[in-house]
Amino acid sequence: MDKLIADLKTQIIAQLNLQDIKPEDIGDDQPLFVEGLGLDSIDALELIVLLQQQYKIKLSNADEGPKVFRSVKTMAEYITAHQSRNV
Amino acid sequence: MSQSVFVAGTGAISAIGNNVAECLCALENGQAGMGKMFFSNSAHQEKIPVAEVKLDNDDLAQLAALPATKSRTALLSMIAAREAINNAGIENFAEWRSGFISANSVGGMDKTEKFFTEFLADNQNGKLRDVVHHECGSVTELVADGLGIKNYITTISTACSSSANSIFFGARLIKNNILDVVVAGGADAITKFTLNGFNTLMILDDDFCQPFDEHRSGLNLGEGAGYIVLVSEKVAASLKKKPDVMLSGYCNANDAYHQTASSPDGTGSFLAMSGALKKSGLQPADIDYINLHGTGTLNNDLSEGTAIKRLFHPHYPKMSSTKGFTGHTLGASGGIEAVFSVLSLLYGIIYPNLRLQTPMKELPFIPVTDFIKNAPVKHVLTNSFGFGGNCSSLIFSKL
Amino acid sequence: MYIRATGNISPQKTFGHLSFLNEPVVYHGNRLACIEPDYKELIDVKLIRRMSRIIRMGVAAAKECLLEAGVKMPDAIITGTAYGCMEDTGVFLTRMVEFNEELLTPTAFIQSTHNTIGAQIGLILQCNNYNNAFVHRGFSFESALLDGMMLLKEKEAENVLVGAVDEITNISHTILNRMGLYKQGPVSNLALFKTTVIPARLSGSEAGTKGTIAGEGASFFLLANEPSDTDYAKLDALATFYKPKGIPEIEDQILSFLNHHSITCNDIELVITGKNGDNRSDQIFDQLAQSIFSKNQTVNYKNLCGEYPTSSAFALWMAAHIIKSETIPEILEYGGPVEKKIKRILIYNHYQGIHHSLFLISTC
Numbered sequence: 001m002d003k004l005i006a007d008l009k010t011q012i013i014a015q016l017n018l019q020d021i022k023p024e025d026i027g028d029d030q031p032l033f034v035e036g037l038g039l040d041s042i043d044a045l046e047l048i049v050l051l052q053q054q055y056k057i058k059l060s061n062a063d064e065g066p067k068v069f070r071s072v073k074t075m076a077e078y079i080t081a082h083q084s085r086n087v
Numbered sequence: 088m089s090q091s092v093f094v095a096g097t098g099a100i101s102a103i104g105n106n107v108a109e110c111l112c113a114l115e116n117g118q119a120g121m122g123k124m125f126f127s128n129s130a131h132q133e134k135i136p137v138a139e140v141k142l143d144n145d146d147l148a149q150l151a152a153l154p155a156t157k158s159r160t161a162l163l164s165m166i167a168a169r170e171a172i173n174n175a176g177i178e179n180f181a182e183w184r185s186g187f188i189s190a191n192s193v194g195g196m197d198k199t200e201k202f203f204t205e206f207l208a209d210n211q212n213g214k215l216r217d218v219v220h221h222e223c224g225s226v227t228e229l230v231a232d233g234l235g236i237k238n239y240i241t242t243i244s245t246a247c248s249s250s251a252n253s254i255f256f257g258a259r260l261i262k263n264n265i266l267d268v269v270v271a272g273g274a275d276a277i278t279k280f281t282l283n284g285f286n287t288l289m290i291l292d293d294d295f296c297q298p299f300d301e302h303r304s305g306l307n308l309g310e311g312a313g314y315i316v317l318v319s320e321k322v323a324a325s326l327k328k329k330p331d332v333m334l335s336g337y338c339n340a341n342d343a344y345h346q347t348a349s350s351p352d353g354t355g356s357f358l359a360m361s362g363a364l365k366k367s368g369l370q371p372a373d374i375d376y377i378n379l380h381g382t383g384t385l386n387n388d389l390s391e392g393t394a395i396k397r398l399f400h401p402h403y404p405k406m407s408s409t410k411g412f413t414g415h416t417l418g419a420s421g422g423i424e425a426v427f428s429v430l431s432l433l434y435g436i437i438y439p440n441l442r443l444q445t446p447m448k449e450l451p452f453i454p455v456t457d458f459i460k461n462a463p464v465k466h467v468l469t470n471s472f473g474f475g476g477n478c479s480s481l482i483f484s485k486l
Numbered sequence: 487m488y489i490r491a492t493g494n495i496s497p498q499k500t501f502g503h504l505s506f507l508n509e510p511v512v513y514h515g516n517r518l519a520c521i522e523p524d525y526k527e528l529i530d531v532k533l534i535r536r537m538s539r540i541i542r543m544g545v546a547a548a549k550e551c552l553l554e555a556g557v558k559m560p561d562a563i564i565t566g567t568a569y570g571c572m573e574d575t576g577v578f579l580t581r582m583v584e585f586n587e588e589l590l591t592p593t594a595f596i597q598s599t600h601n602t603i604g605a606q607i608g609l610i611l612q613c614n615n616y617n618n619a620f621v622h623r624g625f626s627f628e629s630a631l632l633d634g635m636m637l638l639k640e641k642e643a644e645n646v647l648v649g650a651v652d653e654i655t656n657i658s659h660t661i662l663n664r665m666g667l668y669k670q671g672p673v674s675n676l677a678l679f680k681t682t683v684i685p686a687r688l689s690g691s692e693a694g695t696k697g698t699i700a701g702e703g704a705s706f707f708l709l710a711n712e713p714s715d716t717d718y719a720k721l722d723a724l725a726t727f728y729k730p731k732g733i734p735e736i737e738d739q740i741l742s743f744l745n746h747h748s749i750t751c752n753d754i755e756l757v758i759t760g761k762n763g764d765n766r767s768d769q770i771f772d773q774l775a776q777s778i779f780s781k782n783q784t785v786n787y788k789n790l791c792g793e794y795p796t797s798s799a800f801a802l803w804m805a806a807h808i809i810k811s812e813t814i815p816e817i818l819e820y821g822g823p824v825e826k827k828i829k830r831i832l833i834y835n836h837y838q839g840i841h842h843s844l845f846l847i848s849t850c
Contacts, residue, residue: 017535017593020526038532041348042592045289049591130587192599194621203579210660218661222568223600224622228840237728241629244570244600244621252618256633263636280579283587284595341563341608341617346536346596358614474596475605477617 004076012072015050016043028073033066044069051075057082092258093323093330094315094483095268096175097426098167101311101413102138105150106170111430114438115458119412121295121307129279135291137277138309138414153233158195158220159310161229163419164274167312168230171270175316176328183267183322186239188257189227189314190249190273192418195220197278226274239266244418246473247380248339249273251421251481254315255337261319268322272314272422281417282308288347296383296415298408299392299454301445306382309414313422315429332432335466335484336369338362342476348386353394355478356380360398360468363480369466372402374482376437376462378424378469379454381408382415391470392450403452404468405459411441421471425481428467432485437462487638488717488850490645490710493551494803495520495543496703496791497675501550506807507815510790513675516668517659517700518792522546529610536593537606538573543704544603544651545610552611552647555708561643562616564633565604566626566650568795569658574598576657603651616643624837626650627796628726631707635724638711649706650796659700667793669697669763676817678763678789698762701792705799707806713850718806719831723747723846730842736770737778740834743844751778755828756808756820758801760835761786762793767839774834783822790817798835798843805831805847 009023012032016039030036033044044065051057057079059065068078097107102120104110113120121138124131140147140163148155151165168187177183198217206213220226227242239260243252250273257271275281285291285308292305323330340362342355349355364371380391395403409427416423431437440454465485472478494500497518498511511521525534525542528549534542544565552560574597581590596602601619608617616637620629627650634646654662662668678699709721725743730736744750757779761771775784791800808828814820833845 015591019535020531040345042346042536042596045287045592048289049287049589053589200579200582204583206657206661207580207583210657211664215661215665219665222621222623223570224568224626227622232729239726240622240728241620241625242622243618245617245619246599246601256618259636259640263639279582279587280575280595283582283590284578284592284598287590287592287595339616339618341605341614343608343612343614346602346605346609347592354614473601474599475601475617476608477601477605 001076001080004079005072008072008075011050011054015046026072029071032069032071055079055083090262090320092261092317092319092334094332094334094429095177095318095323095326095330096171096316097429098170098174099311099313099423099426100140100163100167101416101423102140102309103412105142107426114412117439117441117458119295119441121414127277127279129282131282131286134293135282135286136295136307138307139277140310156216157229158226159197159276160191160195160274161220161226163276163310163312164189164226164230165233167274168234168270168314171314171316172234177268177322177326184238185236185268186257186260186266187227187231187234187236188241188253188269188271189230190243190253190418191223191226191275192244192246192249193278193280194223194226196280197276200279236270245477246475247417247420248471248473248477248479249418249421250313251425251471251479252339254421254425254481255334257317258334258337261317267319269317270314271317272312272425273418274312275310275416275418277308277310290384292383295442296411297442298379298381298383298411299388299440299447300443301447303383303385303388306384306410307414309416311413311416311419311423313419313426315425331486332429332483333486334481336363336367336482338366339479342478344476347474349390349472351390351393353390353397355476356391356394356470356472357397359478359480360394360470363468363482367482367484369482371399374404374466374468375464376431376467377404377406378428378467379406379408380470380472381410383410387472388447389449391472392447396450405437405455407438407440407454409438421479424469424471428469428483431464431467432483435462435464436460437464487635487721488710488713489707489719489721489806490714490717491551491555491708492718492803492806493547493549493706494703494800495522495547496800497521497701498790506811506813507790507817510676510817516673517654518675520702533610538571538597540571540573540651540653541597541603541606544649545606547704548607548647548649548706551706551708557645557708559611559613560615560645560647560708562634562637562646563604563607563613564618564630564646564648566620566630566796567600567603568621568623568626568652570600570621571598571602572653572655572658576655624795624841625726627799628724628843631724634709638709645708645710647706647708649704650799651704652702652794652796654700654702654794662700667697668700669695673699675699675789679761679786696764696766698764698793701788701794701797703791703794703800705803707802717850719809719847720850721847725844727842729840733770733773736842740778740844747846751782754782754830754832755826756831757782757784758805758831758833759784759786760788760797760801762788770836770839783820785818785820795837798833801833801835802845805833809847809849
């Protein structure tokens with residue numbers, strides 16, 4: 001899980017072009033949207049693509065987004081849960 | 088500078104008709120134009136319904152008297168623009184200072200996409216003639232040259248408000264005594280670029296769109312072209328058929344909220360509508376019909392609806408979105424809907440808002456769901472709101 | 487109408503109000519590139535991430551202009567761009583083809599919309615005022631300028647921010663090169679006009695070489711109705727004409743334009759023309775130099791910024807600075823009397839013989 005979280009932070013920074021932010025600046029439980037990192041609706045769409053591209057997971061319903069993308073940790077948990085199902 | 092600007096002619100082509108008469112017929116009979124993608128070879132063909140013009144490029148080219156190798160956008164543009172000019176019936180057209188103010192969102196992208204596939208494999212591949220009309224302005228010039236207009240030609244590209252902006256820019260050129268006659272509006276063809284772009288934004292409905300419905304889930308992309316011929320008082324007076332519809336109000340404002348989403352309180356929409364009213368000297372209660380932008384997305388309809396609530400409460404005019412018929416024609420939408428607005432005044436008709444089953448709970452008004460004839464329509468407001476917070480409203484009035 | 491302030495990012499050292507073209511930058515080859523500032527000093531990092539290069543260029547140039555003008559909220563923001571946001575268009579198209587319409591992301595698509603530059607400026611300023619974008623080849627800037635001038639005349643605005651931005655990308659350069667626009671073989675921008683020899687006879691001979699050099703730039707202006715103490719110049723007039731049939735028509739258009747403003751060529755101290763080193767399109771300028779401009783001092787500018795559809799914005803920037811600074815940079819090789827004050831400048835440019843424009847500016 002720790003490696004996944006670390007990988008996710010790097011991928012998020014790259015995907016969202018978050019210049020000037022390093023992986024260590026993002027807390028595991030830090031809110032990604034509105035407060036915390038302050039991401040918006042376009043970023044959410046980018047993260048949906050990231051899930052698909054890097055982890056082959058398709059969000060079945062866009063409404064799940066806010067829950068799944070609440071923090072890097074919740075994203076990692078979602079990925080872990082769905083990857084084991086895919087196997 | 089305060090001279091009136093009249094509408095002398097209209098022309099349109101869309102998923103519901105290849106000319107104004109056909110479109111009117113479909114509007115009256117509730118015949119929407121969306122369906123399964125037919126002319127595009129997109130990977131999403133099976134999943135995403137669109138509202139295509141029901142002619143292939145060969146047929147369009149014949150109607151347009153342009154080669155079939157030209158961009159579909161240019162073909163659509165030519166057909167509608169020429170219809171508008173013919174409809175205006177200005178006998179001594181060549182004697183007036185004339186302009187062509189067009190709009191489109193992605194120019195000749197349908198051809199560029201074709202080129203790109205080959206170009207990516209090898210950058211010396213791909214036919215150059217397919218990218219010659221890539222630019223928005225090139226498509227416009229193709230049509231202007233065919234129409235013989237050269238005093239003033241330009242293209243506006245502000246996403247979904249583009250052709251509304253073209254129309255009132257054209258009117259201002261007349262008011263500033265730079266031109267006497269302006270053919271203004273816009274065109275857009277469905278392209279894979281646009282289709283995929285909107286798909287990534289997750290605002291496409293995978294069924295037929297339901298503007299202003301509580302359970303709406305997005306828009307359907309459409310294509311087409313719509314133009315009106317604007318004339319000065321002097322030209323109007325010289326015409327056999329005296330125009331009795333004028334562009335009485337217009338305004339462009341910016342939402343300045345987000346790149347693509349509209350503000351929850353509809354700031355841009357509110358400012359555009361109230362600015363147009365101020366320009367026309369009318370009060371909200373004077374408006375008889377609003378042709379809504381009404382794309383069917385969760386965001387737009389709520390934002391637009393909220394702005395209407397703020398501005399019109401408690402005197403809500405009849406209103407409807409015609410995108411339930413034509414789909415969202417992007418750069419052409421302002422133009423096509425301006426044509427529908429002018430026709431509403433000329434014939435005293437109001438169009439139904441299709442597939443409205445459950446009214447939106449946030450709004451204290453409900454768009455009309457029947458086609459209304461013999462309606463006392465004297466002032467029509469039409470909205471066009473685009474990406475980048477670009478909000479435009481036009482008001483047409485009958486003398 | 488007054489040009490109150492400017493902001494210009496170009497292949498020369500023009501951003502940041504450094505000395506006026508005193509240190510011309512040399513380029514070898516047929517592609518010039520803008521000298522860009524450190525955007526982090528001008529734009530919030532959180533916003534930069536949503537801006538591709540052309541948008542950054544436009545926003546930075548606009549900001550510099552507004553800062554100089556001391557205007558926080560312009561009454562209108564109007565942009566002109568011929569190609570729009572090409573980098574983003576290319577990125578989205580590439581992915582679309584390579585991934586067969588799967589796994590596409592929205593950012594490049596959103597950023598490719600042609601009004602994004604003006605929209606981003608509006609967003610940063612939280613400006614709800616008029617915002618328009620013209621995308622019409624060699625008339626993009628002129629249309630934007632006309633829109634701004636009309637707003638001022640209509641008193642719908644007291645000041646307007648008008649600008650033009652165009653970029654060259656690897657993809658666009660490759661395509662335009664294939665279309666035969668650019669010089670092949672060794673070329674240096676500052677020697678651009680030396681490759682075109684004005685023939686003694688005006689017709690027949692194939693003097694000079696074909697092709698020009700690619701340029702790009704972001705140039706913004708704050709125009710105002712009322713004068714101020716720090717204005718650059720007055721913008722007296724603007725005219726455009728499309729696909730003229732030949733030299734006689736071009737001469738006619740120019741003379742009518744001047745006549746309409748009650749002046750003749752004799753009243754113009756400096757003519758700035760858009761020669762671009764391509765002997766096919768420079769013929770027009772060479773012939774005018776022998777006819778209506780035969781008594782005028784003429785300088786050119788495309789050796790500095792390259793050729794692109796909205797380059798006339800660079801010319802206007804240059805003209806405004808010539809008037810205000812009362813100097814003509816050495817690089818322009820002005821051949822007239824040094825002590826003569828430049829009170830009136832005419833800019834005449836054409837793009838590919840299709841889009842012709844005239845600007846008249848004068849001292850305040």
